[in-house]
Amino acid sequence: MKKTKETTFCYCTALRKATRTVSRMYNKALEPSGLLSTQYALLNHLNRLGPVSMNELAESLRLERTTLVRNLNPLLEQEFVGTESIQGTKAHRVFLTPLGKNALEGARPCWLKAQRTLRGYLSEEEESILLQALQKLENCR
Amino acid sequence: MKKTKETTFCYCTALRKATRTVSRMYNKALEPSGLLSTQYALLNHLNRLGPVSMNELAESLRLERTTLVRNLNPLLEQEFVGTESIQGTKAHRVFLTPLGKNALEGARPCWLKAQRTLRGYLSEEEESILLQALQKLENCR
């Protein structure tokens, strides 16, 4: 009879471990731009989404709302992003300012460097399946 | 001519995103055991490595030494792990205590539940390539 292969690794541990290294790498690469990797990610996301409510943004990043707000604060202070209240409700919408778009574009070469380095480690198939797997995992709720 | 596919995702962002969700999931699952996901990971790692120096442990987890020490503290207090100094040097060795081994084994069912859930999301091929890719990425230094 076929014995189920024993699980020896842990998704959580493996993901966290890789994330630590990769985050360090991107932070290093982004240093000249003055942006942290999380800030780059936020600006980039806003650039693609356009104006969104806090909740939508948090949800789409799978990020705790309060964490999002705190991460957003320095970007608000630098006026890389702005907020506007939604007519007649108390909800807000966040959007990327021209200044923010500028910062994002200025940081793109740094980002690209890190990104290219990592791509170099994986085959096309690995990259594509990695991405696909991550997308499945991030929906495990 | 073939245009290189434009890179639209970001390794760092994608990893962090999935890691957030997965970590939440494991923390939830581990709740009854009283261990946090990071603590489970530490105990588990120590269980497999046996006594190791702080530096080796940090290195093998790709974890900042200071972070490791701080994550280790509550486990030391609960006497799940112990330390001993290495003869004639000022270096330390960390090891899993019987109490710690106990805690680890008690938490295993909770962990397994989360682990099984995630496995259910991926095909065997996806799992295996994911793991392989993560291992490559975590060496990007």
Place this chain on the structure above:
DNA sequence: ATTTCTCATGTGCATATACACATTAAAAAA
């Protein structure tokens, strides 16, 4: 033996992340 150097460790600070609880404005129900 004294000086220098290396390496294990410690401390302080900043960001990233989540959760629980409080607050309050808008919407829905009574």
Place this chain on the structure above:
DNA sequence: TTTTTTAATGTGTATATGCACATGAGAAAT
């Protein structure tokens, strides 16, 4: 209209993570 409910926010606390810098004990060089 008053009450109730829901949903957007805000606050406090705790863990996770990394970096820069300080300290101090052995090891190596002089």
